[in-house]
Amino acid sequence: MVGIFKNIVIHLRRWMKFLIILAIGLGIILFIVFSTYKPMYSVTVNGDFLGYTDNKRALQDKINEYMKKRR
Numbered sequence: 001m002v003g004i005f006k007n008i009v010i011h012l013r014r015w016m017k018f019l020i021i022l023a024i025g026l027g028i029i030l031f032i033v034f035s036t037y038k039p040m041y042s043v044t045v046n047g048d049f050l051g052y053t054d055n056k057r058a059l060q061d062k063i064n065e066y067m068k069k070r071r
Helices: 002-036 056-070
Strands: 041-045 048-053
Touching: 041 056, 048 056
Parallel strands: none
Antiparallel strands: 041 048
């Protein structure tokens, strides 16, 4: 009975070490990807493609201000 319990504990510890190393590795990879690649947003107005921007909020503010001036 003690031998079975000991084997379970050994395998559990081995899997926990593996999962911790896997989580750390995945975290490092995700950090590198998210710090290297920045999101780009395509801009369309009334179905017409205008271009791309990397700052969606600033573009939205400009569009809102332009729409206010047009009225």
